[in-house]
Amino acid sequence: MSKPKPKIKKEAxxxxxxxxxxxxxxxxxxxxxxKEGQAVAEAERCLQCVKAPCIKGCPVEVDIPAFVELIxxxxxxxxxxxxxxxxxxxxxxxxxCPQEEQCQASCTMGKIGDPVSIGRLERFVADWEREHxxxxxQISASTGKKVAIVxxxxxxxxxxxxxxxxxxxxEVFEALHKPGGVLIxxxxxxxxxxxxxxxxxxxxxxxxxxxRMNALIGRLYTIEELxxxxxxxxxxxxxxLPRFMRxxxxxxxxxxxxxxxxxxxxxxKAYAFPKSDTPIFVGEKVAVIGGGNVAMDSARCALRxxxxxxxxxxRRSQQEMPAxxxxxxxxxxxxxxxxxxxxxxxxxxxxxxxxxxMECIRMRLGEPDESGRRRPIPIEGxxxxxxxxxxxxxxxxxxxxxxxxxxxxxxxxxxxxxxADDNGKTSIEGVYAGGDIVTGAATVISAMGAGKKAxxxxxxxxxxxxxx
Amino acid sequence: MYKIVTRRELVPHISLFEFSAAxxxxxxxxxxxxxxxxxxxxxxxxxxxxxxxxxxxTITVVCHEVGKSTKQLAGLKExxxxxxxxxxxxxxxxxKNFGTVLCVGGGVMVAPLRFQAQAFHQKxxxxxxxxxxxxxxxxxxxxxxxxxxxxxYVATDDGTKGYKGLEFLGELLKMKKIDRVIVxxxxxxxxxxxxxxxxxxxxxxVNLIPIMVDxxxxxxxxxxxxGGRTMFACVDGPDFDGHQVDFEELMARxxxxxxxxxxxxxxxxxxxxxx
Numbered sequence: 001m002s003k004p005k006p007k008i009k010k011e012a013x014x015x016x017x018x019x020x021x022x023x024x025x026x027x028x029x030x031x032x033x034x035k036e037g038q039a040v041a042e043a044e045r046c047l048q049c050v051k052a053p054c055i056k057g058c059p060v061e062v063d064i065p066a067f068v069e070l071i072x073x074x075x076x077x078x079x080x081x082x083x084x085x086x087x088x089x090x091x092x093x094x095x096x097c098p099q100e101e102q103c104q105a106s107c108t109m110g111k112i113g114d115p116v117s118i119g120r121l122e123r124f125v126a127d128w129e130r131e132h133x134x135x136x137x138q139i140s141a142s143t144g145k146k147v148a149i150v151x152x153x154x155x156x157x158x159x160x161x162x163x164x165x166x167x168x169x170x171e172v173f174e175a176l177h178k179p180g181g182v183l184i185x186x187x188x189x190x191x192x193x194x195x196x197x198x199x200x201x202x203x204x205x206x207x208x209x210x211x212r213m214n215a216l217i218g219r220l221y222t223i224e225e226l227x228x229x230x231x232x233x234x235x236x237x238x239x240x241l242p243r244f245m246r247x248x249x250x251x252x253x254x255x256x257x258x259x260x261x262x263x264x265x266x267x268x269k270a271y272a273f274p275k276s277d278t279p280i281f282v283g284e285k286v287a288v289i290g291g292g293n294v295a296m297d298s299a300r301c302a303l304r305x306x307x308x309x310x311x312x313x314x315r316r317s318q319q320e321m322p323a324x325x326x327x328x329x330x331x332x333x334x335x336x337x338x339x340x341x342x343x344x345x346x347x348x349x350x351x352x353x354x355x356x357x358m359e360c361i362r363m364r365l366g367e368p369d370e371s372g373r374r375r376p377i378p379i380e381g382x383x384x385x386x387x388x389x390x391x392x393x394x395x396x397x398x399x400x401x402x403x404x405x406x407x408x409x410x411x412x413x414x415x416x417x418x419x420a421d422d423n424g425k426t427s428i429e430g431v432y433a434g435g436d437i438v439t440g441a442a443t444v445i446s447a448m449g450a451g452k453k454a455x456x457x458x459x460x461x462x463x464x465x466x467x468x
Numbered sequence: 469m470y471k472i473v474t475r476r477e478l479v480p481h482i483s484l485f486e487f488s489a490a491x492x493x494x495x496x497x498x499x500x501x502x503x504x505x506x507x508x509x510x511x512x513x514x515x516x517x518x519x520x521x522x523x524x525x526t527i528t529v530v531c532h533e534v535g536k537s538t539k540q541l542a543g544l545k546e547x548x549x550x551x552x553x554x555x556x557x558x559x560x561x562x563x564k565n566f567g568t569v570l571c572v573g574g575g576v577m578v579a580p581l582r583f584q585a586q587a588f589h590q591k592x593x594x595x596x597x598x599x600x601x602x603x604x605x606x607x608x609x610x611x612x613x614x615x616x617x618x619x620x621y622v623a624t625d626d627g628t629k630g631y632k633g634l635e636f637l638g639e640l641l642k643m644k645k646i647d648r649v650i651v652x653x654x655x656x657x658x659x660x661x662x663x664x665x666x667x668x669x670x671x672x673x674v675n676l677i678p679i680m681v682d683x684x685x686x687x688x689x690x691x692x693x694x695g696g697r698t699m700f701a702c703v704d705g706p707d708f709d710g711h712q713v714d715f716e717e718l719m720a721r722x723x724x725x726x727x728x729x730x731x732x733x734x735x736x737x738x739x740x741x742x743x
Contacts, residue, residue: 175684177505177512177552185686214554216684220491242688244698251691251698251717253724260687268511268681274735277511277537278681279728353720400685402703 010113013042015120020333024303027189027271030330031095036074039124043072045109046116053106054118059449060158062086064103064118071121080125081135088161088204089154089448091130091196092183094123097445098324130199136206140167145462148173148230150217150403153181154444155236155435157204158451159458164207166459171230172209175216178267181238183444185267186259188297190304191327194266218402223410223431231465232430232458235418236451239397239436245289249347250393252355254283258290258298258394265301283389284308287358289344290394291321296328298392299336307390310336315343315363315376341365341376345383347391359385397441407431415440424454425461432458469549470504473526478608481533482576483542484518490525492555498584499561499675499707502529503683505552506540513537514677516652516706517556518579527555530579530608536732536740557683558706561673565592567647570670571617572598572637572661574653578609580675581652582616588650589616596646597621598637600653604629637664646670651710655719662710672710676701678721692718 016032017023023030034042046068054064062083070079083090099105099119107115129135147163149156152174160170178184180197205211217223217237226233242257244250261280264270268278282305288298291314302310312331314321317340321328332338341363348357362382365374399416411419411427417438424432434450436442474486492502501516519528533539544550561584569588573581578599589595597617601607602625614620621640622630634657641664649672651661658674665672680690683702690701693714699705 175554176682177554185682214552216554216557219556220495240686242686244688244691246698251693251721253720257688260681260689263681263687269509272509273728274732274740276509277732279725279732281725281728352723353717402684 008045008047008109009041012045012114012117013038015117020335023190024334027304029193030190033127034120034124039071039121040074042117042121043068046072047108049108053108054103054116057103057106059102059445060086060452062103062122067125068116068118068121071125076125076128077132077135080129081137083122083125084137086452087448088158089200090122091126092154092192092200093445093448094119094121094126095192095196096183096187098443100325102445130196134203134206137165139165139208142169143167143462143466145169145231145466146171146229147458148226148233149236150223150226150233151175151181151236151238151435151437152179152201152211153236153238153435153447154183155238155437155447155451155454156181156234157201158448159234159236159434159455160209161204161207162452162455163458164204164209166455168459168462170209172211173215173217173221174211174213176267177213179211179213181236182240185263186294186297188262188266188301189271190300191297216402218406223403223407223428227430231462232432234424234451234454234458235403235426235431235433235437236435236447237400237403237437238447239399239441241398241400242393243396243398244393245344245395247344247346249349249355252347252349253353254281254355254389255347255391255393258288258294258392259397261298261392262294262301265305271301271305280305281390282307285388286310286390286392287344287386287388288312288392288394290314290396291316291323292394292396293323293327294396295392295394296323296331296336298394300331300334302390302392303334303336311339312336313339313342313344313360315341316373317341317365320365320373343376343378348385355388355391357385358388358391359383397436399437399440403437422453423457424450425457430461469551470553471549472544472546473524474528475544475546478530479606481542482530482606482608483533484528484530484579485541486521486526486528487550487553488525489527489553489555492553493520493522493525493527496520496527496556497560498563498580498587500556500558501677501683501706502527502553502555503557503680504529504541504550504554506537506544506550508551510540510551511537512552512681512683513541514557514680514683514702516577516580516675516677517583519583528579528583530576532576535729536736539733540736554683558702559704561587561650561675561707563587563591568594568596568645570596570598570640570646570649571613572600572634572649572651572653572657573609573613574600574657575602575606576608577652577654577675578607578613581650582609582612584650584652585613585616594618596640596644598623598634600624600634600657602626634660634664637661641665641668641670649673649710651675655715655722658710658713659715662713662715666711673707674710674713675706676708676713676718677706678718679724
């Protein structure tokens with residue numbers, strides 16, 4: 001006798017979160033993760049569609065229905081193994097991927113209710129594995145070939161893991177003192193705890209990858225020198241240079257790039273000052289310029305560091321904001337104020353060279369621009385001044401230029417990104433590139449996707465080369 | 469981990485360190501800097517390189533105890549290790565035969581200036597050196613500079629040795645044909661010398677180490693205004709045209725974390741992290 005099929009719940013199991021008042025003063029993770037029962041209940045909502053539109057939405061093509069089904073059956077070890085066939089950094093992706101625009105966007109359940117919370121389920125099994133001990137997958141026999149990876153960010157670490165599993169000797173060169181790239185210097189502790197990034201990097205080392213810190217390629221060794229020692233190179237150096245607005249007063253004290261602010265807080269742990277040596281200054285009235293995830297991260301860090309008022313100043317409206325809805329909501333809940341259709345014109349300093357006010361202009365939206373979003377147009381005569389003592393400029397980043405400047409024959413676009421085809425192949429034989437250094441600033445998962453593709457292409461290239 | 473192979477106090481509160489770092493040594497050129505971190509909770513400290521020994525596989529820096537981290541560094545002994553050492557960073561100094569080069573160094577920066585002066589000497593430049601400090605007991609590397617300079621002048625802020633202040637350079641600039649001036653020292657020294665050479669139109673190069681975090685172009689903390697444009701000292705410099713630098717802004721920005729630096733120092737003196 002078959003039991004009657006239980007009715008599928010339209011609503012997703014909510015993510016347990018720290019109370020906004022409490023979390024506004026600490027750096028602990030905001031989203032606390034599903035418990036076993038919650039994860040199984042959410043997994044039960046998956047319809048196991050034959051066509052699996054979710055997989056097509058995933059840049060690294062994780063077999064989503066399969067791992068969700070395994071969670072439903074409480075086979076958590078098998079579920080994480082299934083994910084790791086495609087994704088070496090699931091604890092990170094489960095937390096910071098924009099699932100609402102990717103796998104979950106095309107989920108069939110989304111047509112009748114909430115889509116299945118794929119990201120939360122991915123995070124659940126990844127955390128389960130970290131608590132229960134890592135399972136090291138089978139590694140192919142050594143190919144006897146060596147690959148160098150430049151940059152230990154999402155693209156580089158993914159390429160490193162895939163190549164190690166294929167039997168390559170892989171060495172990662174990282175310029176900072178910790179691996180992870182933007183995961184370690186950019187995304188705050190309360191959104192992605194650093195112990196998780198460290199654990200994921202350790203897992204990649206367990207696959208046999210060597211990660212070397214304090215090695216700035218271009219200065220310490222050139223790409224040309226690396227090619228003498230390695231059979232292929234993958235460059236994933238990211239878009240880590242801050243942009244400024246080029247308006248008067250931008251170099252006054254109290255004005256940070258979001259990069260500086262977040263590097264101090266995240267990588268250098270300035271929130272623990274003076275126990276950690278790196279200082280940070282956050283005043284009473286903070287303005288964050290920009291509308292992306294980095295702006296949300298900066299604003300929420302500023303609140304946690306004691307600012308009385310934190311305002312996000314964005315030149316378009318809420319609709320055009322590139323930040324994830326979830327992050328905008330989190331910021332709002334914690335007390336961040338949004339000032340839309342507003343753009344700074346100049347910063348005004350005091351006699352000691354510190355910013356004391358900001359002159360802004362109101363904007364209106366015109367016709368859509370090349371990004372498809374409506375272009376902001378200044379409203380003449382609408383200028384006004386507002387008091388600020390701290391400004392964080394979060395208007396995006398540009399590619400790291402050091403490799404491009406020091407590598408002869410490497411083709412570069414007029415934006416400074418490296419020219420590479422869909423598989424990451426650059427103008428130099430044996431040199432591949434992917435992630436933000438090719439596309440300009442984008443997401444963690446798209447960089448991972450690029451790392452994956454490049455690893456495949458490098459494997460193909462070296463296999464073919466060995467035969468000829 | 470990077471081992472300290474030599475540690476020597478040159479004068480009170482100024483010490484020379486030689487670190488074992490063969491790959492950095494092989495690539496180092498005068499004018500460049502490193503960033504070091506002492507331990508896990510440490511900050512990233514930029515220091516101008518004062519020498520590189522490729523055979524021995526070491527680089528040299530000279531450090532002035534001015535705050536918590538530099539004091540902690542000074543407390544380390546030969547054989548001890550620091551956690552991180554990144555370099556060489558920044559563009560090397562432009563190096564060729566310019567003719568006569570005036571090299572002005574102040575305080576701890578006389579050490580990297582001497583590294584650069586050696587290279588100018590090897591390129592066949594005639595060298596006029598100025599070694600300066602606050603007071604006589606703080607002067608470093610006079611003999612080393614004398615060895616490579618055709619003429620050497622000493623100056624102190626308080627006049628305890630040599631000239632009092634740098635005003636004497638005005639006379640020197642009037643009398644001699646100088647093709648290039650290099651200044652490495654406190655901001656006021658670089659500003660004063662740049663103002664003195666401006667009327668003569670002599671190219672005057674200053675080496676700037678503002679506050680920085682990563683040292684490779686990511687944070688933008690080290691931005692300086694040069695000729696009205698914002699530059700990053702770490703990747704666009706550290707050498708800049710002294711006649712174009714906005715020293716006032718640079719001076720203000722260097723003081724940005726002064727209150728926090730005092731807190732860190734007091735915290736450390738009180739036992740700091742060991743408590």
